[in-house]
Amino acid sequence: MVLILTDNSEPYIRLPAPHSHIILTPPRLVEAREEKDNVEKSPPESDINTAVSALNDKRVYLKLESTPYPYMREHAIAFARQGHADTQRILQQQQQQGEWFDGCPFRDIRDTSSPSSSFLDAGDADIEHQEIAQATKIGDLLLHHYPFYELPVDSPERKTAQEKNAALPAGHEDLIWGIGFWLLPTYHGKGIMSAVLKAVIEDWAIPKMNMRVLKSSAYVGNEASVGVFRKCGFMHEATIEKGSAVLSESRGGGKRDIHVLRWERKADGHQDNTILMCRRRHTKIIQNKHSTRK
Ligand SMILES: CC(C)(COP(=O)(O)OP(=O)(O)OC[C@H]1O[C@@H](n2cnc3c(N)ncnc32)[C@H](O)[C@@H]1OP(=O)(O)O)[C@@H](O)C(=O)NCCC(=O)NCCS
Numbered sequence: 138m139v140l141i142l143t144d145n146s147e148p149y150i151r152l153p154a155p156h157s158h159i160i161l162t163p164p165r166l167v168e169a170r171e172e173k174d175n176v177e178k179s180p181p182e183s184d185i186n187t188a189v190s191a192l193n194d195k196r197v198y199l200k201l202e203s204t205p206y207p208y209m210r211e212h213a214i215a216f217a218r219q220g221h222a223d224t225q226r227i228l229q230q231q232q233q234q235g236e237w238f239d240g241c242p243f244r245d246i247r248d249t250s251s252p253s254s255s256f257l258d259a260g261d262a263d264i265e266h267q268e269i270a271q272a273t274k275i276g277d278l279l280l281h282h283y284p285f286y287e288l289p290v291d292s293p294e295r296k297t298a299q300e301k302n303a304a305l306p307a308g309h310e311d312l313i314w315g316i317g318f319w320l321l322p323t324y325h326g327k328g329i330m331s332a333v334l335k336a337v338i339e340d341w342a343i344p345k346m347n348m349r350v351l352k353s354s355a356y357v358g359n360e361a362s363v364g365v366f367r368k369c370g371f372m373h374e375a376t377i378e379k380g381s382a383v384l385s386e387s388r389g390g391g392k393r394d395i396h397v398l399r400w401e402r403k404a405d406g407h408q409d410n411t412i413l414m415c416r417r418r419h420t421k422i423i424q425n426k427h428s429t430r431k
Pocket residue numbers: 196197198200201317318319320321324325326327328329330331332354355356359360361362363364365368
């Protein structure tokens with residue numbers, strides 16, 4: 138369920154047990170402690186450290202295509218600022234235009250059982266909200282317009298498909314969404330990302346975005362990523378040899394084989410049992426005019 142932190146209006150999703158210490162929030166920006174004037178807000182120091190540590194770790198960056206390598210503090214700061222601006226737009230646009238959200242504001246995965254030293258100011262909020270405000274970032278997820286990995290890179294077909302998809306209005310049944318994610322290696326193999334993806338689909342993308350199709354790709358051999366998609370009800374759509382994934386020189390260059398995976402909402406709005414395992418824990422606060430579920 139989506140909850141709002143009263144003091145700073147930050148929405149968040151808390152995962153169901155046994156992962157209830159994990160929450161999803163929009164990217165956070167804080168004011169620098171000194172030099173408050175004329176200084177653009179930056180992510181909390183511990184968020185920067187998490188991203189720099191994970192995205193320079195072979196267990197993470199070698200599975201990803203688009204993150205810069207080596208990954209510098211400046212990359213983390215720019216990514217968080219862009220993410221913050223995007224999520225503000227998503228939240229404000231829905232308030233102005235109503236009905237469906239044009240994206241997902243939940244991009245940071247955080248652990249409330251591991252408080253960070255640099256955190257959001259929660260003011261006089263209660264203990265739960267203090268815990269939320271101090272939760273340490275442990276990973277990222279990004280729901281975005283699908284890039285059509287199955288079409289050749291830089292081809293006119295791919296460009297046209299992307300443009301047509303981007304031109305569709307929020308909530309349109311034909312919109313195809315894509316998703317990418319990573320976790321700090323110390324959190325791998327605990328079932329966290331499967332629970333995160335289920336929560337994003339069930340608690341946000343279906344009821345708030347009217348999402349019907351979600352696709353992604355994973356390098357052939359990335360069993361953990363394919364495992365996450367499988368557990369969340371994705372089907373294997375295609376394997377593309379020496380296809381869309383073109384590696385930068387800093388990642389060794391060349392092309393990789395990829396799997397394309399596809400999730401589709403069931404016609405009656407109900408999901409299969411694996412997705413229904415994502416139970417509700419809290420009362421809904423953000424309301425939609427429409428819901429696909431009964
Ligand atoms: C991909 C990633 C996010 C998976 O997160 P995770 O929380 O470790 O995944 P889960 O624990 O939910 O695993 C889901 C399933 O994948 C499989 N799996 C997980 N890790 C695996 C591994 N190392 N080898 C083989 N299978 C694995 C298991 O079947 C697991 O199901 P189970 O719990 O029922 O056994 C994480 O490994 C990561 O950050 N990797 C680097 C970045 C990346 O690959 N991103 C995706 C790019 S497409």
